[in-house]
Amino acid sequence: MSSSAPNHALEFPGGYTRSVGPVIGRFLTELRDGRLVGVRTASGRVVVPPTEYDPEDGSAVTGEFVEVGPDCTVESWSWVPRPRRSHPLQRPFAWALIRPDGADTALLHALDLGVFEEGAKPPRELRTGMRVRPKWRSERSGGIGDIECFRPDIAMINDSRRTEYHLPPGRALERFLEGIAEGRFLGHRCGVCGKVYVPLKGLCPVDGVPTTEEVEVRDTGTVTTFAVNNIPDPRAPEVPFVSAYILLDGSDLAMLALVAGVPADQVRMGMRVRAEWRPREEWGATMANIKWFAPLDEPDVPFAAIKDHL
Numbered sequence: 001m002s003s004s005a006p007n008h009a010l011e012f013p014g015g016y017t018r019s020v021g022p023v024i025g026r027f028l029t030e031l032r033d034g035r036l037v038g039v040r041t042a043s044g045r046v047v048v049p050p051t052e053y054d055p056e057d058g059s060a061v062t063g064e065f066v067e068v069g070p071d072c073t074v075e076s077w078s079w080v081p082r083p084r085r086s087h088p089l090q091r092p093f094a095w096a097l098i099r100p101d102g103a104d105t106a107l108l109h110a111l112d113l114g115v116f117e118e119g120a121k122p123p124r125e126l127r128t129g130m131r132v133r134p135k136w137r138s139e140r141s142g143g144i145g146d147i148e149c150f151r152p153d154i155a156m157i158n159d160s161r162r163t164e165y166h167l168p169p170g171r172a173l174e175r176f177l178e179g180i181a182e183g184r185f186l187g188h189r190c191g192v193c194g195k196v197y198v199p200l201k202g203l204c205p206v207d208g209v210p211t212t213e214e215v216e217v218r219d220t221g222t223v224t225t226f227a228v229n230n231i232p233d234p235r236a237p238e239v240p241f242v243s244a245y246i247l248l249d250g251s252d253l254a255m256l257a258l259v260a261g262v263p264a265d266q267v268r269m270g271m272r273v274r275a276e277w278r279p280r281e282e283w284g285a286t287m288a289n290i291k292w293f294a295p296l297d298e299p300d301v302p303f304a305a306i307k308d309h310l
């Protein structure tokens with residue numbers, strides 16, 4: 001008989017259900033609600049995940065729950081360059097012992113450092129003492145998997161210098177911004193290929209000919225590609241924010257803009273959007289008239305219809 005063939009089976013018809021008890025139950029309930037809690041022991045330490053008895057001396061815990069984190073410190077780590085299918089992340093990551101601020105113990109979880117190349121070495125920023133935070137799932141059920149992983153704090157870059165300069169927009173861009181000042185998107189149609197370019201550029205990049213036929217397109221469009229940004233930007237409402245190429249209806253060239261009014265993880269290729277204009281009294285000849293593009297309650301556009309505009 002093969003040594004790998006099982007010769008016994010343990011089965012619980014209907015599944016194995018047990019009570020988690022008041023201490024673990026409280027921990028799981030708080031996880032579901034997006035919080036980390038520990039329990040205080042008789043000696044005053046805070047144990048995370050909470051246990052019913054102090055792991056040091058076996059005495060019953062006090063029952064006082066303490067919210068800890070979300071800022072945490074990596075106490076120890078082990079790099080996984082080639083994850084297995086059963087691992088929580090399908091790209092290189094670290095198993096880490098992570099101690100939430102306010103806790104005296106650490107919990108084991110996956111640490112995502114944004115490394116995508118299989119077999120990659122641990123990144124330089126991975127070190128004991130690095131500061132991390134949990135990435136919560138949007139749908140939570142009361143399990144440790146409600147935390148998808150931990151991620152490093154963003155190392156902020158702050159450049160206090162300021163440079164002001166004047167860029168003459170050129171006649172085509174000037175005309176485009178005149179349209180924006182009136183709440184209109186203006187483009188040019190190429191007399192050779194018939195394509196419409198928004199913003200208007202005054203020439204066709206395909207045919208290299210000047211364009212003069214002005215057309216107005218709608219302020220609705222379709223997301224062709226997009227990026228989720230985790231570095232704060234003064235133009236964006238919050239982090240993470242989404243920048244996207246949007247193919248305005250009637251245009252043949254996608255333009256870059258912010259997408260908001262929808263969680264970043266729900267933005268998708270083919271999503272229908274409309275420009276969210278600021279109040280008219282705030283308008284000038286500037287793209288700042290448009291706050292961002294927000295989702296429209298319309299079915300997504302199939303990939304085949306946008307693939308030539310990527």
Ligand SMILES: [Zn+2]
Pocket residue numbers: 190191192193194195204205206207208
């Ligand atoms: Zn052309």
